[in-house]
Amino acid sequence: MQALGNGFYARTTQGPRAAVWLTISGILKRACGGGLPLNESKLLTLAAALEEGGYRAAKSYLYRAKQKHVRGGFEWSEVLQDVLKLCVRSASRGLGPGKTANAFLLENVAKRGAAGINVAQPVIEGGPIAPFDAAIVAAAWMMRALEAASVLGEQVTMAHDFAEATIDLGRGCPTSLRCSCKCGSAAGSLQESGCCPVHTLARILEERESLGLEGKYCRLCNTSGHAVSSKKTIDSLRIVSGESTCSEHSMRKAGAQYYARKSVPLFLIQFIGRWGSLVVSQYVGNAFLELALKASLGESSLGPVSTWGGASESGLVRAAAKSDAPTDQAVLKALEAWLNKANARVCE
Numbered sequence: 445m446q447a448l449g450n451g452f453y454a455r456t457t458q459g460p461r462a463a464v465w466l467t468i469s470g471i472l473k474r475a476c477g478g479g480l481p482l483n484e485s486k487l488l489t490l491a492a493a494l495e496e497g498g499y500r501a502a503k504s505y506l507y508r509a510k511q512k513h514v515r516g517g518f519e520w521s522e523v524l525q526d527v528l529k530l531c532v533r534s535a536s537r538g539l540g541p542g543k544t545a546n547a548f549l550l551e552n553v554a555k556r557g558a559a560g561i562n563v564a565q566p567v568i569e570g571g572p573i574a575p576f577d578a579a580i581v582a583a584a585w586m587m588r589a590l591e592a593a594s595v596l597g598e599q600v601t602m603a604h605d606f607a608e609a610t611i612d613l614g615r616g617c618p619t620s621l622r623c624s625c626k627c628g629s630a631a632g633s634l635q636e637s638g639c640c641p642v643h644t645l646a647r648i649l650e651e652r653e654s655l656g657l658e659g660k661y662c663r664l665c666n667t668s669g670h671a672v673s674s675k676k677t678i679d680s681l682r683i684v685s686g687e688s689t690c691s692e693h694s695m696r697k698a699g700a701q702y703y704a705r706k707s708v709p710l711f712l713i714q715f716i717g718r719w720g721s722l723v724v725s726q727y728v729g730n731a732f733l734e735l736a737l738k739a740s741l742g743e744s745s746l747g748p749v750s751t752w753g754g755a756s757e758s759g760l761v762r763a764a765a766k767s768d769a770p771t772d773q774a775v776l777k778a779l780e781a782w783l784n785k786a787n788a789r790v791c792e
């Protein structure tokens with residue numbers, strides 16, 4: 445029974461769930477003198493407070509309040525249900541799209557890096573080494589700042605010929621990306637390789653080696669091999685990208701948009717970025733705009749494989765084949781269909 449109970453909610457959601465109830469009971473206590481049981485007036489008060497406070501998740505707060513009431517053994521009447529429905533409707537009305545992170549252009553980071561004197565130097569004190577490369581790698585693998593700050597050297601596999609690199613961000617789904625630069629397999633300069641995920645990663649590994657850091661250290665570390673905090677990762681990113689509004693999810697978004705501009709289909713972006721839902725479409729935003737325009741002119745938006753930028757078809761198939769995720773079959777099937785189409789196009 446204990447094990448069953450532990451599985452009701454993910455461990456990571458337990459804190460936020462408690463915080464939601466704390467907010468609800470706080471509002472009700474101050475406004476109505478107490479929380480449970482709910483009644484019409486308490487429900488309306490709660491909804492009004494949440495709406496006035498600009499809570500985007502007001503709906504889930506209201507449902508949580510109902511859940512507490514019902515689990516407390518109190519009766520949930522038709523009237524309460526009706527009031528709840530009206531409150532949810534009011535709270536959801538006029539909500540625009542959610543606030544998402546600001547993105548940046550990977551190309552700009554590469555350009556700024558190429559113009560720098562010593563690109564291996566952190567741009568802020570205690571910030572990540574090789575900060576320009578670090579931003580590109582994190583964006584190419586679509587990491588959150590926190591993920592970027594916690595990837596260990598051991599999770600990274602680099603092919604000896606620098607043709608591809610694999611990063612395992614957990615969840616049994618290592619993702620391999622191929623070299624996308626024209627410089628061949630030798631470690632090239634930023635100028636030559638631009639946004640190539642493999643060679644940017646290779647330079648970070650090289651810099652780590654020159655500092656004498658072992659595999660167990662964080663990949664995006666500072667000069668002494670220590671992990672860089674999420675905040676410093678973001679501060680550093682703001683400098684190398686020139687976008688002062690970058691935040692936790694900016695590298696994830698920038699990567700998704702980069703692939704979208706390179707004609708990588710949405711489901712593949714979703715796959716490389718380990719998105720479980722179509723939230724990815726919010727990130728891609730209007731990066732598909734130009735492709736859509738081409739499509740409207742009767743041109744295909746599906747370019748040949750060579751225009752895929754950092755993602756390579758075989759790299760993706762390999763990653764999919766390694767994965768134990770339950771959706772493997774679906775992903776593989778979709779990949780296969782897409783590849784057949786893409787290959788046919790290349791042969792033409």
Ligand SMILES: [Zn+2]
Nearest residue numbers: 623625640643
């Ligand atoms: Zn390369």
